[in-house]
Amino acid sequence: xxxxxxxxxxxxxxxxxxxxxxxxxxxxxxxxxxxxxxxxxxxxxxxxxxxxxxxxxxxxxxxxxxxxxxxxxxxxxxxxxxxxxxxxxxxxxxxxxxxxxxxxxxxxxxxxxxxxxxxxxxxxxxxxxxxxxxxxxxxxxxxxxxxxxxxxxxxxxxxxxxxxxxxxxxxxxxxxxxxxxxxxxxxxxxxxxxxxxxxxxxxxxxxxxxxxxxxxxxxxxxxxxxxxxxxxxxxxxxxxxxxxxxxxxxxxxxxxxxxxxxxxxxxxxxxxxxxxxxxxxxxxxxxxxxxxxxxxxxxxxxxxxxxxxxxxxxxxxxxxxxxxxxxxxxxxxxxxxxxxxxxxxxxxxxxxxxxxxxxxxxxxxxxxxxxxxxxxxxxxxxxxxxxxxxxxxxxxxxxxxxxxxxxxxx
Ligand SMILES: Nc1ncnc2c1ncn2[C@@H]1O[C@H](COP(=O)(O)OP(=O)(O)OP(=O)(O)O)[C@@H](O)[C@H]1O
Ligand SMILES: [Mg+2]
Numbered sequence: 384x385x386x387x388x389x390x391x392x393x394x395x396x397x398x399x400x401x402x403x404x405x406x407x408x409x410x411x412x413x414x415x416x417x418x419x420x421x422x423x424x425x426x427x428x429x430x431x432x433x434x435x436x437x438x439x440x441x442x443x444x445x446x447x448x449x450x451x452x453x454x455x456x457x458x459x460x461x462x463x464x465x466x467x468x469x470x471x472x473x474x475x476x477x478x479x480x481x482x483x484x485x486x487x488x489x490x491x492x493x494x495x496x497x498x499x500x501x502x503x504x505x506x507x508x509x510x511x512x513x514x515x516x517x518x519x520x521x522x523x524x525x526x527x528x529x530x531x532x533x534x535x536x537x538x539x540x541x542x543x544x545x546x547x548x549x550x551x552x553x554x555x556x557x558x559x560x561x562x563x564x565x566x567x568x569x570x571x572x573x574x575x576x577x578x579x580x581x582x583x584x585x586x587x588x589x590x591x592x593x594x595x596x597x598x599x600x601x602x603x604x605x606x607x608x609x610x611x612x613x614x615x616x617x618x619x620x621x622x623x624x625x626x627x628x629x630x631x632x633x634x635x636x637x638x639x640x641x642x643x644x645x646x647x648x649x650x651x652x653x654x655x656x657x658x659x660x661x662x663x664x665x666x667x668x669x670x671x672x673x674x675x676x677x678x679x680x681x682x683x684x685x686x687x688x689x690x691x692x693x694x695x696x697x698x699x700x701x702x703x704x705x706x707x708x709x710x711x712x713x714x715x716x717x718x719x720x721x722x723x724x725x726x727x728x729x730x731x732x733x734x735x736x737x738x739x740x741x742x743x744x745x746x747x748x749x750x751x752x753x754x755x756x757x758x759x760x761x762x763x764x765x766x767x768x769x770x771x772x773x774x775x776x777x778x779x780x781x782x783x784x785x786x787x788x789x790x791x792x793x
Contacts, residue, residue: 384408384409384410385407385408385409385410385459385460385702386409386410386411386412386456386457386458386459386460387404387409387410387411387412387458387459387460387461387462387698387701387702388411388412388413388414388435388449388452388453388456388458388460388461388462388475389401389411389412389413389414389462389463389464390413390414390439390449390461390462390463390464390465390468390471390472390475391413391414391415391419391439391463391464391465391468391572392411392413392415392423392427392431392464393415393419393422393423393427393464393465393571394464394465394675394678395464395677395678395679395680396464396675396676396677396678396682396694397427397464398426398427398430399676399682399683399694400462400464400676400694400697400698401427401430401431402430402694403692403694403695403697403698404698405430406692406695407695407698407699407702409459409698409702410432410433411430411431411432412431412432412433412434412435412452412456412458413431413433413434413435414434414435414436414437414439414445414449414452415434415436415439416436416437416438416439416572417436418571419571419572420434420436422571433456435448435449435452437449439468439471439572439574440572440573440574440575442470442471442474445471446471446474446475446478449471449475450475450478450479453475453479458479458481459481459702460476460481460482460698460701460702460703461475461476461479461481461483461701462653462697462698462701463674463675464675464676465675466492466493466542466673466674466675467493467540467569467574469484469489469492469493469673469674469675470486470489470490470492470493472484472489472653472674473485473486473489473492473649473674474486474489476652476701481701481703482598482652482653482700482701482703483652483653483701484597484648484649484650484651484652484653484674485649485650485651487649488501488647488648488649489649489674491648491649492648492649492650492672492673492674493540493673493674494539494540494577495537495538495539495540495581495671496512496514496539496577496579496581497539498648498671498672499512499514499581499583501647501648502644502647502648502669504647505643505644505646505647505648506643506647507640507643507644507647507669508640508643508665508666508667508668508669509644509668509669509670510535510583510584510585510586510668510670511528511530511583511584512581512582512583512584513525513528513530513581513582513583514539514579514580514581514582515560515579515580515582516578516579516580517560518556518557518559518560518561521536521556521560521580521582522553522556524582525582530582530583530584531584532550532551532552532553532585533549533550533551533585534549534550534582534583534584534585535547535548535549535550535582535583535584535585536548536549536550536556536559536560536562536563536580536581536582537563537580537581537583538563538564538565538566538576538577538580538581539576539577539578539579539580539581540569540576540577541563541566541569541576542673542678543678543759543760543761544612544617544618544619544620544758544759544760545565545566545759545760545761546562546563546564546565546566546759547563547617547618547759548562548563548616548617548758549585549615549616549617549618550616556582560580560582563580563581564578564580586660586662586665586668586670587660587662587663588660588661588662588663588668589609589660589661590609590610590612590658590659590660590670591607591608591609591610591627591629591637591658591659591660591661592607592608592610592623592656592657592658592659592677592681593605593607593608593637593638593641593656593657593659594608594654594655594656594657594676594677594681594685594693595641595642595645595650595654595655595657596653596654596693596696596697596699596700596706596708597645597650597651597652597653597654597655597700598652598699598700598703598705598706599652599703600651602638602642602645603696603706603708604638604641604708605685605689605691605693605696605708606625606626606627606685606688606689606691606711607625607626607627607629607634607637608623608624608625608626608627608677608681608684608685609623609624609625609627609628609774610623610658611623611624611719613758616758617758617759619722619758619759619760619762620679620720620760621719621720621722622717622718622719622720622781623679623681623684623717623718624715624716624717624774624777624778624781625681625684625685625688625689625715625716625717625774626688626689626711626715626774627774628773628774628775633661636661636666636667637659637661637667639667640659640666640667640668640669641655641657641659641667641669641672643669644657644669644672645657645672648672648674650672650674652700652701652703653674653675653697653700653701654674654675654676654693654696654697654700655672655673655674655675656672656673656675656676656677656681657669657671657672658670658671658672676693676694676697679718679720680718680766680768681718682694683718683743683768684716684717684718684768685716687714687716687742687768687770688711688714688715688716688770689711689712689714690709690711690712690714691707691708691709691711692707693708695707696708713772714770714771714772715770715771715772715773715774715776715777716768716769716770716777717768717769717770717777717778717780717781718766718767718768718769719766719767719769719781719784719785720760720763720765720766721746721763721764721765721766721767721788721790722762722763722764722790723754723756723762723764723790723792724790724792725756725792726753726754726755726756726792727753727754727792727793728751728752728753728754728792728793729748729749729750729751729752729753729754729764729790729791729792730750730751730791730792730793731746731750731791732744732746732764732765732788732789732790732791733788733789733791734767734784734787734788734789735787735788735789736787738769738780738783738784738787739780740769740770740771740776740777740780740781740784741767741768741769741780741784742768742769742770743766743767743768744765744767744768745765745766745767745768746764746765747763747764747765747766748763748764748765754792764790767781767784767785767788769781769784
């Protein structure tokens, strides 16, 4: 029986990875901090074979502790779920002589300022970017680089669209930069976050995500996903649809851009989640890459749409087995996130009428909880999942159900 060391399971894809490991008949040991493990839901704990406690905010200590653990336990593969620990996954795999990504470039997979440099060096189509500490620096750097407004301001290290805003004039840079610097540490480990701010040209056009399993330097692409976001100043995801309806040539161009990004970032074994936009007259532009499985229950969405289990394929890659990424079967799946219409006390969700395409209804916020009008993914109170035969049909079914859905707030 193979043994996998998973660095932190408390992430959206954690339970999918643990289920996939069980299906592959592999044992999973989870590396985390004792205090964080205390907060693990029972359902997650029950899927874990064993734990190793260390301080994941101290990379040298974690590397030493986990190397020792791997030696005594006989670990066959190292995996991760959480973006901020993907460099540790790469360094540990390298030290143990196991398959993994290039440790020298792994930091650029978690840090958007370093990622911009790596994508530029690799001639990958990406937004022109400057990295700064203050609004004043941002105004100068944008002028020097010739980047016009609107621009997108975001933390060098963060996720979930936290602190990301679209800025249309220099006067608004100050508040956007301050917002982007609101998170000196990331919960739940207290990992220090780079306080630099990334400011980049605004790329118009539809947005997609493409997951890719890398094994022995070969890339296995999962079906393309269409990403839906709010418009205006803040861009939080409102949902995803898989597969995205695109021409074969359009899909090919996105795959080529994503592969160039993966090469530039040293992603050669594991899985990557690449977000791209297709700008009119310009073609694909890589917004960001995570050297990890997607969040937002996309593992479930992709599997329901296509029959392909990307968590399984990821584990196969790190175990140095050929990943199962067959031709997708015909089908489509959509996820839509529910948010409160305004700040107040959440009461519940009512969906009027019958919706045959609605296959999952998950309300994650208890009634009576105070909900705010947050502009990022923390505003969600739950999500709905739909399946149909085609993307057009599932988008239409989801739109109809959402038109009959009320998120009640008092
Ligand atoms: N340069 C850009 N041009 C246009 N839109 C952008 C740009 N950068 C970011 N966005 C929009 O803002 C969203 C969030 O940005 P980004 O993905 O960089 O941050 P994040 O915190 O990692 O978000 P998430 O975890 O939600 O993907 C993107 O999905 C996209 O809609
Ligand atoms: Mg993103």
